[in-house]
Amino acid sequence: MYAALELDRVTKRYGAVTAVDDLSFTARKGRILGFLGPNGAGKTSTLRMVLGLSAVSAGRIDVLGAPDGRSVRDRIGFLPEERGLYRRMTPVEAIVFLAGLKGVPAGEARRRARTMLEDQGLGEAQNRQIRQLSKGMAQKVQLIAAIVHRPELVILDEPFSGLDPVNQQTLETVIRDLAEGGATVVFSTHVMQHAERLCEHVVLLAKGRKAFDGGVAEARSSVPRALVLEGALEAGAAGALPGVASVASQPLEGGGWRHVCALRAGANGQEALKTAFAEGLDIQRFELREPTLHDAFIVLTGETPSPETAFTGEAAA
Amino acid sequence: MRRLLQIAAREYVAYVRTVGFWLSMLALPLGMALVMGASGYMEASAPPPAIVLIDQTPGQLYLKPVSEALTRRGKASGRPRHDLVAPPLALPDDPAAIGAALKPWLAGDSRLDNRRKLSAAFVIHGQGEAVSVDVWTENPLLGATEAVRTTIADRMERARLEAAGVSSDLLTAARALRPTVTDFSPKTSQKASLVNRLPGVIGFGAAMLLWSVIFTGAGILLNGVIEEKSSKVLEVLLSSATVPEILFGKILGVAGVTFTVLGVWGAVGGALLGVFAPAQAADVGRVLLGNGLVFYFAFYLVCGYLMYASVFTAIGSFCETTREAQTLLGPIMILLTIPVIFLSQALRRPDTPALEVLSWIPPFTPFMMTARAASNPPLWQVIGTGVIMLVTVALVMWIAGRAFRAGALSTGKVDFKGLVAKLRGGE
Numbered sequence: 001m002y003a004a005l006e007l008d009r010v011t012k013r014y015g016a017v018t019a020v021d022d023l024s025f026t027a028r029k030g031r032i033l034g035f036l037g038p039n040g041a042g043k044t045s046t047l048r049m050v051l052g053l054s055a056v057s058a059g060r061i062d063v064l065g066a067p068d069g070r071s072v073r074d075r076i077g078f079l080p081e082e083r084g085l086y087r088r089m090t091p092v093e094a095i096v097f098l099a100g101l102k103g104v105p106a107g108e109a110r111r112r113a114r115t116m117l118e119d120q121g122l123g124e125a126q127n128r129q130i131r132q133l134s135k136g137m138a139q140k141v142q143l144i145a146a147i148v149h150r151p152e153l154v155i156l157d158e159p160f161s162g163l164d165p166v167n168q169q170t171l172e173t174v175i176r177d178l179a180e181g182g183a184t185v186v187f188s189t190h191v192m193q194h195a196e197r198l199c200e201h202v203v204l205l206a207k208g209r210k211a212f213d214g215g216v217a218e219a220r221s222s223v224p225r226a227l228v229l230e231g232a233l234e235a236g237a238a239g240a241l242p243g244v245a246s247v248a249s250q251p252l253e254g255g256g257w258r259h260v261c262a263l264r265a266g267a268n269g270q271e272a273l274k275t276a277f278a279e280g281l282d283i284q285r286f287e288l289r290e291p292t293l294h295d296a297f298i299v300l301t302g303e304t305p306s307p308e309t310a311f312t313g314e315a316a317a
Numbered sequence: 318m319r320r321l322l323q324i325a326a327r328e329y330v331a332y333v334r335t336v337g338f339w340l341s342m343l344a345l346p347l348g349m350a351l352v353m354g355a356s357g358y359m360e361a362s363a364p365p366p367a368i369v370l371i372d373q374t375p376g377q378l379y380l381k382p383v384s385e386a387l388t389r390r391g392k393a394s395g396r397p398r399h400d401l402v403a404p405p406l407a408l409p410d411d412p413a414a415i416g417a418a419l420k421p422w423l424a425g426d427s428r429l430d431n432r433r434k435l436s437a438a439f440v441i442h443g444q445g446e447a448v449s450v451d452v453w454t455e456n457p458l459l460g461a462t463e464a465v466r467t468t469i470a471d472r473m474e475r476a477r478l479e480a481a482g483v484s485s486d487l488l489t490a491a492r493a494l495r496p497t498v499t500d501f502s503p504k505t506s507q508k509a510s511l512v513n514r515l516p517g518v519i520g521f522g523a524a525m526l527l528w529s530v531i532f533t534g535a536g537i538l539l540n541g542v543i544e545e546k547s548s549k550v551l552e553v554l555l556s557s558a559t560v561p562e563i564l565f566g567k568i569l570g571v572a573g574v575t576f577t578v579l580g581v582w583g584a585v586g587g588a589l590l591g592v593f594a595p596a597q598a599a600d601v602g603r604v605l606l607g608n609g610l611v612f613y614f615a616f617y618l619v620c621g622y623l624m625y626a627s628v629f630t631a632i633g634s635f636c637e638t639t640r641e642a643q644t645l646l647g648p649i650m651i652l653l654t655i656p657v658i659f660l661s662q663a664l665r666r667p668d669t670p671a672l673e674v675l676s677w678i679p680p681f682t683p684f685m686m687t688a689r690a691a692s693n694p695p696l697w698q699v700i701g702t703g704v705i706m707l708v709t710v711a712l713v714m715w716i717a718g719r720a721f722r723a724g725a726l727s728t729g730k731v732d733f734k735g736l737v738a739k740l741r742g743g744e
Contacts, residue, residue, distance in 0.1 A: 084549030
């Protein structure tokens with residue numbers, strides 16, 4: 001089977017509110033799919049439908065060959081956005097209990113729990129009550145509980161939220177290891193850097209509708225490259241340079257301007273720089289900036305652009 | 318089923334290993350032992366109240382019989398109930414002045430020998446058929462007063478009858494006359510005894526037991542679910558097990574906790590009864606097993622617990638704090654107080670029409686039918702209320718399942734209107 005997860009024109013309504021509107025995408029087996037969107041875009045609603053926690057209003061879902069996650073819940077690992085564990089249990093007890101619900105025998109679950117806790121640097125904490133652990137440690141315990149039964153499909157809802165940079169890095173490693181082990185990983189986030197580092201395939205959601213579905217490189221290409229010029233030159237001069245489509249300017253504290261020049265498709269910025277220097281424009285600093293997934297996210301989801309990305313108006317249109 | 322049992326086991330272990338569980342397990346026996354021990358100790362250690370008895374009637378007609386009557390009161394318990402003492406000072410002749418004279422002793426400002434306080438002074442005065450008793454005390458000794466009154470009344474009555482020519486022997490013989498009264502049980506056509514009342518008492522006890530099981534068990538469930546909801550564990554559980562598995566796993570686990578406590582109490586109580594009152598213990602066993610009452614009780618206990626526990630669990634799934642739950646629990650708590658009001662009536666008159674009517678209303682059926690079961694209600698009522706009970710329990714559990722799913726995934730405060738909307742929508 002090619003797809004571990006497939007959504008076909010899925011809609012979710014809560015009364016008069018449409019949380020997810022006509023959403024279709026596919027998560028391929030053994031790959032990492034980034035499910036991106038701003039807060040309130042419908043990511044959690046979608047994941048809950050996939051898991052069978054809430055009903056689909058319209059459309060069809062195929063999860064590991066089943067119409068929703070309920071009949072294949074033992075093959076799915078889920079980390080919810082709002083995390084919590086039984087506070088008076090020890091990490092081992094909590095993991096063994098949740099693994100037991102997924103069909104892992106207690107002895108085996110205990111062995112795996114201890115190994116995974118050691119791997120995550122929680123060996124010392126495995127017999128302390130969860131309420132005595134730090135938030136980061138508790139989140140690691142919950143992640144282990146979500147994957148201890150070696151699921152084929154791992155669904156992580158905003159897994160990086162609340163983690164410090166070191167633990168974010170650790171989590172990225174865990175996600176890569178899961179995919180290398182053959183699991184399909186779907187994670188939602190509104191922080192693009194993680195998706196950029198982890199995913200080949202991203203789905204962008206905005207206001208319940210799919211804004212983009214494809215590779216990271218393809219998403220980036222939806223945003224033009226930019227030439228950043230700082231100096232005394234005027235916005236009009238910057239806008240007249242060859243290959244520049246639009247300019248967004250802001251004054252610098254010490255005087256002068258910072259112009260972010262959006263380049264037309266195919267323009268590489270070299271021509272514009274050559275012309276600027278040939279014309280003797282006052283340029284103190286320049287930078288050729290490649291678009292990031294963050295830029296693509298802002299453009300594709302229709303979020304209010306920051307000054308740095310204001311030039312992307314034509315791409316958004 | 319595997320997941321349901323795992324959830325039940327976790328619930329059970331989670332509570333059993335808390336200090337609160339052991340405290341509640343030991344609270345009743347310890348509390349009873351403490352109360353009994355304390356009252357026994359106080360009884361044994363405190364000297365009997367000191368009483369002064371003054372008879373100012375001509376010839377001190379009542380001094381001896383009243384003294385004997387007060388002394389007799391203590392003989393039944395093997396311990397004197399009063400200590401008749403001599404007045405601590407020479408008392409005035411005027412009865413009205415005696416109280417003032419004894420005031421320092423009665424108030425405790427002055428003490429008798431051994432630092433004892435004078436508890437009361439009985440002053441009998443007057444003559445013929447105009448006899449009065451003044452009781453000076455700050456702590457009315459109702460038992461003593463009644464004994465004094467009855468004894469003097471008896472003497473006055475005897476004096477009147479003797480004056481009318483009735484001999485003392487005849488009077489004593491007449492007073493000894495008693496009809497022979499025998500209670501018969503219409504069910505057994507044999508002499509009624511306390512055993513005949515035992516089923517009613519056991520029914521009442523079982524209904525109160527059911528009430529307390531529901532109250533404590535449902536309370537534990539409610540708080541447990543609120544804690545899981547607030548700590549965001551419920552969503553993890555929902556992704557790992559079905560709603561019925563979670564709901565009934567919890568209900569089963571908490572039932573285990575409640576019945577462990579009750580089982581221990583019952584075993585200890587039964588053992589004590591068996592040791593100290595083996596005949597009564599045998600009677601209780603005969604009633605429970607002989608009439609099949611134990612099966613009625615088990616049926617209504619299971620139905621009642623399932624119905625209320627489902628409702629409490631579902632309500633808990635909507636709430637992140639106990640305060641939020643209080644709003645939704647109001648109507649349920651009112652429902653739960655109604656059976657208590659009527660249960661004592663069921664003990665005295667199990668065939669009262671009001672109880673029959675309440676037996677047909679499902680929220681009250683388990684309590685009312687448990688209490689009435691001992692009085693052999695008509696079979697059609699047993700079957701009819703039982704069927705309605707089963708249908709209601711199934712319906713409540715189905716609605717509770719929907720509510721639990723909706724509540725577990727809901728966020729924010731839910732009012733009653735919102736709750737109904739979520740139930741209708743299923744999420």
